[in-house]
Amino acid sequence: xxxxxxxxxxxxxxxxxxxxxxxxxxxxxxxxxxxxxxxxxxxxxxxxxxxxxxxxxxxxxxxxxxxxxxxxxxxxxxxxxxxxxxxxxxxxxxxxxxxxxxxxxxxxxxxxxxxxxxxxxxxxxxxxxxxxxxxxxxxxxxxxxxxxxxxxxxxxxxxxxxxxxxxxxxxxxxxxxxxxxxxxxxxxxxxxxxxxxxxxxxxxxxxxxxxxxxxxxxxxxxxxxxxxxxxxxxxxxxxxxxxxxxxxxxxxxxxxxxxxxxxxxxxxxxxxxxxxxxxxxxxxxxxxxxxxxxxxxxxxxxxxxxxxxxxxxxxxxxxxxxxxxxxxxxxxxxxxxxxxxxxxxxxxxxxxxxxxxxxxxxxxxxxxxxxxx
Amino acid sequence: xxxxxxxxxxxxxxxxxxxxxxxxxxxxxxxxxxxxxxxxxxxxxxxxxxxxxxxxxxxxxxxxxxxxxxxxxxxxxxxxxxxxxxxxxxxxxxxxxxxxxxxxxxxxxxxxxxxxxxxxxxxxxxxxxxxxxxxxxxxxxxxxxxxxxx
Numbered sequence: 001x002x003x004x005x006x007x008x009x010x011x012x013x014x015x016x017x018x019x020x021x022x023x024x025x026x027x028x029x030x031x032x033x034x035x036x037x038x039x040x041x042x043x044x045x046x047x048x049x050x051x052x053x054x055x056x057x058x059x060x061x062x063x064x065x066x067x068x069x070x071x072x073x074x075x076x077x078x079x080x081x082x083x084x085x086x087x088x089x090x091x092x093x094x095x096x097x098x099x100x101x102x103x104x105x106x107x108x109x110x111x112x113x114x115x116x117x118x119x120x121x122x123x124x125x126x127x128x129x130x131x132x133x134x135x136x137x138x139x140x141x142x143x144x145x146x147x148x149x150x151x152x153x154x155x156x157x158x159x160x161x162x163x164x165x166x167x168x169x170x171x172x173x174x175x176x177x178x179x180x181x182x183x184x185x186x187x188x189x190x191x192x193x194x195x196x197x198x199x200x201x202x203x204x205x206x207x208x209x210x211x212x213x214x215x216x217x218x219x220x221x222x223x224x225x226x227x228x229x230x231x232x233x234x235x236x237x238x239x240x241x242x243x244x245x246x247x248x249x250x251x252x253x254x255x256x257x258x259x260x261x262x263x264x265x266x267x268x269x270x271x272x273x274x275x276x277x278x279x280x281x282x283x284x285x286x287x288x289x290x291x292x293x294x295x296x297x298x299x300x301x302x303x304x305x306x307x308x309x310x311x312x313x314x315x316x317x318x319x320x321x322x323x324x325x326x327x328x329x330x331x332x333x334x335x336x337x338x339x340x341x342x343x344x345x346x347x348x349x350x351x352x353x354x355x356x357x358x359x360x361x362x363x364x365x366x367x368x369x370x371x372x373x
Numbered sequence: 374x375x376x377x378x379x380x381x382x383x384x385x386x387x388x389x390x391x392x393x394x395x396x397x398x399x400x401x402x403x404x405x406x407x408x409x410x411x412x413x414x415x416x417x418x419x420x421x422x423x424x425x426x427x428x429x430x431x432x433x434x435x436x437x438x439x440x441x442x443x444x445x446x447x448x449x450x451x452x453x454x455x456x457x458x459x460x461x462x463x464x465x466x467x468x469x470x471x472x473x474x475x476x477x478x479x480x481x482x483x484x485x486x487x488x489x490x491x492x493x494x495x496x497x498x499x500x501x502x503x504x505x506x507x508x509x510x511x512x513x514x515x516x517x518x519x520x521x522x523x
Contacts, residue, residue: 048498055483056507060520219421219444222472235444298523304396307425307440307451320427320438327523331508333427335440343475372498 013041020049024127024358027368029342031357038353043346050372058332063089064164064297066332071158073317073336073370076119079112079149080312081370082162087243088308088319089164092301101166101291102244107179107282108152108161110275114186115145116313117226117268117275120365124265125197127362128206134197141189144182151175166293176283183280190272198269207262211348211360214259221344224337225315226267227364231259237311249281261363268365300325314338314365336370374448379418383450386412398438398451406454407464410439414469419445423470426477428484430510435461435486456486465491483508 019030028049034042054073058066070085071078083105090097097105122138146156151172153161161168197203213223218231228235236253238246254270256263302325309318315337324330341364349357374382376397383390383399387409391400401409413420425440439452456463465488466473477488478497485506488494496503505512 048496048500051498053507057518060518062521062523065521217471220471222422222424222470233444240447304393305398305429305438305451309424316424318425318440320425320440322429328520331427331429333425335425335427339475339479340472343472 018354018357020046024361026123026361026366029366029368029371033354033357035354038355040349040352040354040357043349043357045342045346047342047368048372050368052373054373055332055334058329060328062297062327063299063301063329066329067162067164068158068160071160073334073373074116074312074314074338074367075157075369076367077112077116077313078157078159079108079161080116080310081317082159083109084308084310084312084317085319086162086164087310088306088321089299089301091308092303092306092321092323093164093299095165095295097166098289098291099245099287100170100289103282103286104167104171104291105162106244106246106249107279107286108149108159110278110282111145111148111179111182113275113313114272114279115142117272118142120268120313121193121197121265124362124365125203127358128203130197130203134193137189137193137196141186144185148175148178148182151178163293164299165295167291168293170291171286176286179279179283183276183283186272186276190269190276193269198266204262207265207359207363208260209258210261210356211352211363212258212260213344213348217344217347218259221347222340223315223344224340225312226271227264227315227341229254230256230263230267232256237309237316241309243310245282246278248285249278251275251277261359264363264365298327300327309335312337314367314370315341317370334370334373336373338366338368338371342366342371374418374446376448376450379448379450382418383409383413393453396451398453400453400455403454403456403463406452407466407469409452410466410469413441413450418448418450419443420450421445423466423472423476424449426473426480428480428486428508430484430508431455432510434458435484437463437480437486439466461485462487462489464489465494467491482506485509 014035016033019025020028030046032044070081073081118138122135125134150156153159213231215231218228234255251274254267256267301323303323305322307320309316318335320333321329322331380392389402420441420443422442424442427438429436435456437454442449480486482496482498
């Protein structure tokens with residue numbers, strides 16, 4: 001071989017921007033990647049493309065007026081965001097909520113958790129190359145939940161259903177039958193996913209042992225929710241710090257073993273099953289009464305700071321609210337789960353291929369709406 | 374452990390810690406924050422999870438709030454520290470808990486609090502060339518929503 005021709009050829013690191021417009025980043029996330037061939041040497045996330053200054057807006061809105069803004073944080077699990085916010089304000093006001101309202105809140109929150117996990121599972125499969133089919137299956141099931149929500153509150157995505165002191169409307173007639181039918185319909189569908197995806201050889205080889213998140217690292221980065229449980233930490237606020245009426249229901253907390261991408265996917269599948277159990281028990285024990293609000297719309301709480309957190313589909317959503325006795329919060333801090341979940345990703349993807357980075361990112365199920373706020 | 378028991382353990386080691394009246398918050402002077410954090414991370418208290426950092430602009434001073442939880446021991450604590458506006462800096466906790474890295478960047482971005490020895494103190498939510506610190510009370514912007522008139 002003639003060496004005079006090849007001696008000028010050299011290799012160097014390659015810097016590319018993945019995003020902000022990219023189908024695999026689940027929103028407007030920009031990852032600055034330093035590549036060695038196909039391998040990621042360094043990953044620097046740039047966020048803030050969807051920053052709407054929610055926390056500043058909150059200081060200029062009344063407590064009730066801010067509820068629709070919380071819909072726009074984690075927009076595929078709006079019910080859970082509503083719930084976290086109104087419960088934080090209720091904690092400030094020491095407000096008791098009627099039993100029926102608490103049961104209704106549990107039912108809609110768990111249904112929304114199923115809808116959110118369905119999107120997580122569907123898009124994760126799509127990221128791994130199972131093009132369109134699993135996503136369509138998941139959206140077909142999610143549609144049934146959205147129909148139920150449409151009947152309950154008239155909206156399909158941003159519900160604005162919770163109110164400080166209760167919920168906006170009582171359940172319409174016949175909705176409990178519809179929810180019971182949905183639970184019956186959904187159970188075999190989850191088993192279908194297991195057969196189609198979970199133990200599929202290609203799916204396994206793409207996601208097993210990819211992006212292993214050790215237990216200690218997950219806790220140190222304050223990773224929460226299914227991602228933390230996939231790493232083998234048995235921690236779920238619904239069990240560990242029960243709110244609403246969660247302590248009345250029987251359900252298990254699925255825990256992973258390895259903390260790899262497959263575990264994070266599998267936890268979500270199992271959580272759908274557990275949420276169905278909770279919905280079934282709650283709809284069966286739904287007490288009579290009036291769940292709508294009995295207090296006025298203007299609240300003037302005063303507090304030097306309260307913190308309340310709930311278990312969202314993506315992790316622990318916390319609200320830190322300071323009230324100065326006026327109609328608007330003095331300061332409102334949103335601790336969003338995806339923000340901390342994303343922070344750990346640069347450490348996990350070092351040395352992986354770009355295709356595996358997409359797998360890790362998909363398995364974490366981040367959502368830019370609540371990261372950028 | 375209950376909040377008062379946690380406070381008693383901290384108080385036995387650090388006499389400068391004060392309990393805030395009415396809440397479960399513990400006020401720590403900013404000079405000893407790093408030392409207290411290192412102590413809290415390990416046994417007997419084992420606060421392994423720095424959950425949330427936030428700041429509150431109290432106009433004449435800046436309040437920093439650290440929310441800590443222990444997944445191992447199932448308890449929580451809120452640390453507070455006050456900074457004067459002339460001397461708006463505090464030691465970074467990113468060596469103790471890794472989650473502090475991004476949480477402190479957010480507080481720097483929105484309030485202008487400088488975290489000393491932070492590995493990567495850049496803006497995070499706002500553009501890198503943004504002027505001013507939006508969540509301070511004296512910040513204004515033409516597009517900001519006005520307060521409701523009631």
